[in-house]
Amino acid sequence: MNESVDHQVVTLPCGRFRVLRDDRTIRARGLRYATASRFEPCVPVPVSDGVVDATTAGPACPQLPSRLEFVVGPPATVLAQAEDCLVLDVVAPLPDGTAKPVMVFFHGGAYVTGNGQASFHDMTAMVDEGDVVTVTVNYRLGIFGYLSMDGIAPANLGLLDQIAALRWVKTNIGGFGGDPDDVTIFGQSAGADSVSWLMVADGAEDLFRRAILQSAPLGVQRGRAAMSQAMGEAALGALGPRPDALSTQDLLVAQTTVAAAAAAFGTSAQMPFGPQTGHYPLPPEDEVDARRREVAKRIPVMIGTTADDARPFVMFNPRLKPLLGVPLIGSTALRVLGGIATDRNFAGPAAAFAKQHRLDGGHATTYVFDWQPKASPLGACHCIELPFLMGTFDAWSRAPMLGADPRQALAELGPRMRRLWCDFAKGARDDLDEHLVLPRMADD
Numbered sequence: 001m002n003e004s005v006d007h008q009v010v011t012l013p014c015g016r017f018r019v020l021r022d023d024r025t026i027r028a029r030g031l032r033y034a035t036a037s038r039f040e041p042c043v044p045v046p047v048s049d050g051v052v053d054a055t056t057a058g059p060a061c062p063q064l065p066s067r068l069e070f071v072v073g074p075p076a077t078v079l080a081q082a083e084d085c086l087v088l089d090v091v092a093p094l095p096d097g098t099a100k101p102v103m104v105f106f107h108g109g110a111y112v113t114g115n116g117q118a119s120f121h122d123m124t125a126m127v128d129e130g131d132v133v134t135v136t137v138n139y140r141l142g143i144f145g146y147l148s149m150d151g152i153a154p155a156n157l158g159l160l161d162q163i164a165a166l167r168w169v170k171t172n173i174g175g176f177g178g179d180p181d182d183v184t185i186f187g188q189s190a191g192a193d194s195v196s197w198l199m200v201a202d203g204a205e206d207l208f209r210r211a212i213l214q215s216a217p218l219g220v221q222r223g224r225a226a227m228s229q230a231m232g233e234a235a236l237g238a239l240g241p242r243p244d245a246l247s248t249q250d251l252l253v254a255q256t257t258v259a260a261a262a263a264a265f266g267t268s269a270q271m272p273f274g275p276q277t278g279h280y281p282l283p284p285e286d287e288v289d290a291r292r293r294e295v296a297k298r299i300p301v302m303i304g305t306t307a308d309d310a311r312p313f314v315m316f317n318p319r320l321k322p323l324l325g326v327p328l329i330g331s332t333a334l335r336v337l338g339g340i341a342t343d344r345n346f347a348g349p350a351a352a353f354a355k356q357h358r359l360d361g362g363h364a365t366t367y368v369f370d371w372q373p374k375a376s377p378l379g380a381c382h383c384i385e386l387p388f389l390m391g392t393f394d395a396w397s398r399a400p401m402l403g404a405d406p407r408q409a410l411a412e413l414g415p416r417m418r419r420l421w422c423d424f425a426k427g428a429r430d431d432l433d434e435h436l437v438l439p440r441m442a443d444d
Contacts, residue, residue: 007055012175014168015048020055021094025127026176028090029117030058033168034161036084036140038244039153042164058087060115061141062248064256067113071312072383073398076119083248085138086161088168089116091123092133092176099179101425104135104169104208105390106162108189108215108383111273112142112255119395126390129415130422133178137165143255146273148228149235152243155228155279159201162194163281166207184210184425188386192216192303193274196353199299200291202281210425213303215382218353219345220268222285227265228276234261267345270313289356296362300430302421303350304367304438308379310341315378334377358433365429367436371413373403385438388417413439 008021010028019028031054034042059082066072093100107114107121116136123134139145145158170180185208187195192213198204199211238254239246246254262272277285314320314337324330347368354364371388372380378401387396387410396402396410416439423429 009051010175012172013047014045014172016051017048017054018051024094025124026090026092026094027124028054028176029056030054030087031090032058032087033137034086034164036086036157036161038083038144039149039157041154041157042086042161044164044168057089057117058138059085060117060138061085061144062252063109063113063141064252065113066109067316068312068383070316071378071381071399071401072120072386073396073400076395076398079115079117081248083140083144085115085140086164087117088135088137088165089123090133090135090173090176091127092178093127093131095177098177099174099182100131100133100177101422101427102133102135102169102173102178102180102183103421103425104137104166104183104185106137106139106185106187106191106194108187108191109141110271111146111158111190111193112259114141114190120386120391122391122395124392125414126418126422129418130425132422132425133173133176135165135169135173137162139165142273143235143251143258146275147231147235147258148276148279149232149239149243152236152239155276156282159194159197159275160281162198163201163203163207166198166204170207181209182427183208184212186212186214186421187216188214189217189382190271190274193218193221193271196221197275197282199295200283200288202283204281209299210427210430211299211301212421212424213301213350213353214385215305215309215346216303216350216353217271217345218349220271221274221349224265224268224274224276225278225285227262227268227272230261230265231258231272234258270345292356293360296357296360298362300363300365300424301354301357302365302367302424302429303354304369304436305342305346305350306380306382306384307368307370308338308342308372309346309382310344311338311379311381313382314338314341331377335379338379363429363431363433365424365432365434365436367438369438371409371439373401373406373409376401376403385417388414388439389421
């Protein structure tokens with residue numbers, strides 16, 4: 001945040017809100033876009049009568065610690081958690097009478113961790129430098145949002161939350177100077193996977209114009225029906241006869257049991273929770289490709305990966321730890337196995353997605369992000385591009401993936417990355433098909 005922070009009341013179609021204002025931006029925190037009851041689709045929030053405070057963070061979805069803390073570091077601040085967690089943050093330039101492009105971000109975390117209000121995802125620099133309006137979204141995770149259980153919960157509650165957030169943006173973002181007809185959705189990891197599904201979801205039509213997919217795990221996206229069914233059956237046993245009476249912590253314990261039921265399904269078990277095809281609002285799996293063909297011409301995409309996206313997942317694979325611990329041989333094995341897994345689960349499917357999008361009449365910009373600190377065992381790993389786009393240095397200061405002194409790299413490469421993302425959101429690459437190597441960008 002800039003200095004000299006004050007409060008301001010903004011009037012939106014959904015009510016009046018007290019927000020934060022400084023000399024360059026307006027920031028709303030913890031804006032509730034819908035309400036969530038356990039195992040039920042979300043419902044819109046009624047119009048408020050009085051002035052609602054939107055100056056402090058709302059709750060995150062209940063979750064266990066992230067398995068990627070050894071990569072990104074611990075969160076700078078820990079937010080409260082609650083099942084009714086459907087809030088979003090908005091950061092916007094001070095109004096100047098012109099409608100700004102809008103960028104809506106969906107966080108990653110394998111659909112079981114993360115939140116849009118984390119300091120990791122602070123969008124102030126994007127707004128300051130790019131003259132765009134940004135939105136970061138919380139949605140339900142894990143057993144709360146992504147598991148079909150017969151007679152208890154429908155599938156895809158978290159995806160429906162995301163659609164509700166985009167509807168809120170469509171209706172209200174004009175109050176922050178954003179253009180509701182010029183929305184780009186973007187996400188990283190599970191957030192990018194979400195973007196790919198929002199492109200074909202019922203009810204998301206006309207809610208956005210462009211899509212950016214960062215390190216989407218597309219290699220584990222298909223053929224998940226048997227695994228999801230096994231997980232649903234395991235949940236029925238783990239929750240007992242009164243799932244509505246269980247505590248939130250009990251549900252998190254059950255979530256661990258449910259995830260274990262996916263272990264027999266190979267690579268897909270690395271991200272067991274997630275959207276399920278053939279359940280509203282998604283088409284059956286055998287109709288997904290046809291739906292993608294329908295939307296390709298109207299949604300330009302930017303899709304890419306990091307050079308070593310899968311390396312952290314190889315590192316915490318228990319079956320590989322003995323091999324990776326052998327001196328000299330272990331580092332070579334990590335590099336080779338990480339490369340194979342990156343190509344299979346991230347880079348190869350991303351390239352195929354872009355190729356098919358172009359064949360279907362759309363335009364696609366592809367990229368690979370290959371910066372890494374010297375002698376890093378993590379390489380250019382999953383999540384490493386995020387600090388160059390969002391968050392403050394303090395938020396990322398304890399991230400092992402960045403090495404001992406990333407200040408110079410962040411200062412030099414961050415503005416260039418953010419400019420590329422914002423230029424895409426402004427339509428500068430709508431008619432282009434190109435491949436970029438980052439940080440060696442096309443305009444260097």
